[in-house]
Amino acid sequence: MRPQPDETLIRRYLLGDLPESEANSLEQQYFTDGEVFEQAWAVENDLVDEYVAGRLASDDRGRFERHYLASPRHRERVANARALRAAALGAGQPPARTSRQSSRSWAIPGPGWAVAAVVLLAVVAGWLSRSRPSDTRQAAGRPAETATMAPGVDPVAPALPPPESPSASRARPTVTLTFALSPILVRGSSPSPELRISPGTEEILLQLEGDGSEAPVGRGRQLTATVRTVEGKPIWKGEARVASAASHPNRLATVRLPAARLPPGDYILALSVADAPRREADLRKYYFRVVR
Amino acid sequence: MPSKRSFERLSAGALARLLDRLGPDHERAAAAYEALQRTLVKFFDWRGARSPEECADETLDRLARKLDEGKPVDDVKSFALGIARLVLLEHWRRPEARMVPAEEANLEDLAAPEPPEDLPRHVCLERCLKELPREARDLVLQYYVSEGRSKIDNRRRLAVTQGLTDNALRSRVQRVRDRLERCIAKCLDTKSR
Numbered sequence: 001m002r003p004q005p006d007e008t009l010i011r012r013y014l015l016g017d018l019p020e021s022e023a024n025s026l027e028q029q030y031f032t033d034g035e036v037f038e039q040a041w042a043v044e045n046d047l048v049d050e051y052v053a054g055r056l057a058s059d060d061r062g063r064f065e066r067h068y069l070a071s072p073r074h075r076e077r078v079a080n081a082r083a084l085r086a087a088a089l090g091a092g093q094p095p096a097r098t099s100r101q102s103s104r105s106w107a108i109p110g111p112g113w114a115v116a117a118v119v120l121l122a123v124v125a126g127w128l129s130r131s132r133p134s135d136t137r138q139a140a141g142r143p144a145e146t147a148t149m150a151p152g153v154d155p156v157a158p159a160l161p162p163p164e165s166p167s168a169s170r171a172r173p174t175v176t177l178t179f180a181l182s183p184i185l186v187r188g189s190s191p192s193p194e195l196r197i198s199p200g201t202e203e204i205l206l207q208l209e210g211d212g213s214e215a216p217v218g219r220g221r222q223l224t225a226t227v228r229t230v231e232g233k234p235i236w237k238g239e240a241r242v243a244s245a246a247s248h249p250n251r252l253a254t255v256r257l258p259a260a261r262l263p264p265g266d267y268i269l270a271l272s273v274a275d276a277p278r279r280e281a282d283l284r285k286y287y288f289r290v291v292r
Numbered sequence: 293m294p295s296k297r298s299f300e301r302l303s304a305g306a307l308a309r310l311l312d313r314l315g316p317d318h319e320r321a322a323a324a325y326e327a328l329q330r331t332l333v334k335f336f337d338w339r340g341a342r343s344p345e346e347c348a349d350e351t352l353d354r355l356a357r358k359l360d361e362g363k364p365v366d367d368v369k370s371f372a373l374g375i376a377r378l379v380l381l382e383h384w385r386r387p388e389a390r391m392v393p394a395e396e397a398n399l400e401d402l403a404a405p406e407p408p409e410d411l412p413r414h415v416c417l418e419r420c421l422k423e424l425p426r427e428a429r430d431l432v433l434q435y436y437v438s439e440g441r442s443k444i445d446n447r448r449r450l451a452v453t454q455g456l457t458d459n460a461l462r463s464r465v466q467r468v469r470d471r472l473e474r475c476i477a478k479c480l481d482t483k484s485r
Contacts, residue, residue, distance in 0.1 A: 014338060027335060031373045037331055038463050045466060071340050080473050083417045088436035
């Protein structure tokens, strides 16, 4: 039985960089050996994913664009891969790569980032003022980066401590983790934050960022938060507390929900306001991922 | 199973003879036919043919007819590859087979780190994800949830929880992804009308 081909060889084949005789030999292999075929298919998907993530070396990237993307079908495949990546990751670089992103950062412009940067500064300032152990992994420009800590490190960095104000590291009746979420202004233009919920967490406090002037005023105008999976399955619905525009101009509301309601997965939180009996109008949506 | 097109173009005898050569019973023959068709589509796709499915169907048609004519064939898959190479050459001779060179294609949208909002595609992807069985949907999203160094750990963990080897997991995800791509293509085609 012939050994499986080296993946480098398959990559060169897919990038049009293999001499014809070697290409023919590889084709003979994957036609007669199903394992080799699966391997070649996987290498293709990896190449596409690496391109979409901006991780192809420049030589390979050039070949990929000249050869692979010459096919309209392949261009469709790349576009689909980008959409799938966005769905799986929330359109952003995963938190673990954020701190290494400095020289290869794909700067993501847009108002969401300006809001997120202000929020992050406020969060860090509040956190430092509470004399918590410093955590410098909150990379600037990442919304809700409070959620993305090293394993075992408490992800809480609250700017607004909950009334009972426990940190997750101290034993208290209710263990609350706080996360700041920025709204997704255009789907795919901002990353969805990852909420890393540590064991023992009982409650999640979500600080929903946005233009504070959008918060409803007036009697009877309640804010409601509805959490659904990205597939639309309802998970939780409850009251959202309007933030004080004076003290939190960049925050719309806060929401408390039981941590147990959020198994690992992707969620959408819709903030809505009741503007008439039994009628709600959507204000903002927030995408987030729960990781445990 | 052979496509409707194959059934229409081939005689019952030719198709039966092909399936006979692919497997000892109907079930295994059908699986082998599907695998061969998938391999042919990918061959033409990787070789840059504009219409891989049509080329694959043409190859299978010719293969079935050759077998029906009584041509002695030791290795059906290798023989299919030989026919495929011929079909590819004929394909490239057609003027409409010319690929749009990368320079002419608008690669900016694909290469830019944050391309313009591709709303119909996102909408189609969401719809297609919803159409998947939940297990398949969760699988494909969890498979692509991480990158870099944690990617391998995440996929290994996923394989373990699924009771699969790494390769089996990869194959399963590839098929789900392939299904998604076809669904998105159909959805986009519907939206563009």
